[in-house]
Amino acid sequence: MARRKKIYEGKAKILYEGPEPGTLVQYFKDDATAFNAEKHDVIEGKGVLNNRLSEFFMSGLNAIGVPTHFIKRLNMREQLVRQVEIIPLEVVVRNTAAGSMSKRLGIDEGTPLPRPIVEFYFKDDALGDPLVTEEHIIAFGWASQQDLDDMVALALRVNDFLSGVMMAVGIKLVDFKIEIGRIWDGDFMRLVVADEISPDSCRLWDIKTGQHLDKDVFRRDLGSLTDAYTEVAKRLGVLPTNVTHATKPTLIN
């Protein structure tokens, strides 16, 4: 297939023009960055894993009626998505204190929160994606009050779904980030979950051992990122187990 026109290149993904108007092809790179790209590495296989995992989460959300941009996976590294107008906010939902919240408020990592907390960060690399309040969002016109209510409702539905899916495979969903986009249908606008949902954008802790199975492995130099993501994929049944070790058929009694 002829190479498509590149629309946008981010730190971990590239967007190409899609085959039909209103669609894009989302390509998952192997690049990992942290601390606003101060730390960077190429981790072989990460893009393939995140493509599969994001497909798994997004198609699950579509199936329960939570709208997303995801249409279908095309190959190992690419998926077809709806073109959306991204709202310039990172929407973070936290179930357990960790990361920047622990640092900012002096709460020990691992402290359970009394209810899920939704936060908004303004997407601006030059400013380091600062935390913003609903007042800022409305005053600066990034979203309306109605959008905000819809975004919180959407984020909490994603939280319920992801928490349940992860809990079923022995993993605690500590927190995650989503991005939300607008799709226009004439004058009618609706909000959908966009970008990706993967261990790059979630904190996932093994329930029994507390082991980190997400991008903190890279941020904090805790071991192999591919091993961590492969573990998540295997548990979810997204990757067959033991592919590399299967040498001959085994009898099952």
Ligand code: TMP
């Ligand atoms: P934080 O504790 O660093 O604010 O991160 C909260 C969640 O958001 C965590 O699951 C990781 C995710 N996240 C991103 O996906 N992208 C980012 O740039 C940052 C800072 C966090």
